Amino acid sequence: MLKTGSVVFLLDVDNTLFDNDRFASDITATLDAQFGEDERKRYWSIYETLRDRLGYADYLGALQQFRLGCEANPSLLRLSSYLLDYPFADGLYPGALETLRHLGTLGTTVILSDGDIVFQPHKIHQSGLWQAVAGRVLIYVHKEHMSEPMQQSFPASHYVMVDDKPRLLAAMKRLLGERLTTVFVQQGHYAAQAESSTLDPVPDVTVAHIGELARYALSDFRADPAFVLPE
Structure with missing residues (x-):
């Protein structure tokens, strides 16, 4: 034995x-609410490109690149906090x-x-x-x-x-x-x-x-x- x-x-x-599927769904809902559908699609497109290149999920790296297209949007800082302060224990x-x-x-x-x-x-x-x-x-x-x-x-x-x-x-x-x-x-x-x-x-x-x-x-x-x- x-x-x-x-x-x-x-x-x-x-x-x-x-x-993690729930986490991704929550990010999608937050992006839709704060940036709209087109920007949500752009974030996930950046994310997928990075994942294919790096071999792992890079949410913060995707956010860094996503920022370049909407730096005037004050929701960017809220999205950063959302990712870092997400209630992971609840997930x-x-x-x-x-x-x-x-x-x-x-x-x-x-x-x-x-x-x-x-x-x-x-x-x-x-x-x-x-x-x-x-x-x-x-x-x-x-x-x-x-x-x-x-x-x-x-x-x-x-x-x-x-x-x-x-x-x-x-x-x-x-x-x-x-x-x-x-x-x-x-x-x-x-x-x-x-x-x-x-x-x-x-x-x-x-x-x-x-x-x-x-x-x-x-x-x-x-x-x-x-x-x-x-x-």
């Missing part, structure tokens, strides 16, 4: 612990913190997120997730390319990766093999896209909501029933 203390739980943030999925507390009794919990180096840690701090994992936070541009630094930071006999992006889970599974159990949380827009995709390998565990994991025992996270960790 899996052994307490041998396992590191790697948990994604956006649309895994935190409802956590039901059961997210309870799940972290429970998994912390089974092994070591670590936040493993993609993102920028300013806004993403701010979001993790303000949501309460940073405190919930006692500061064990890793943020990379592409976390699937950082398996070796991750293992050096948090060595373990076995890893459990919890994420809403099944293709990323599959990529990590191909890297770590039976040392990794992949848990697909079917939340957010990536989950909807996955329904029409062929995944290889498929996730080891699939749940509809992050809160379900608060009821899981350590043995439920075995990728292979025949796999036994060393004592």
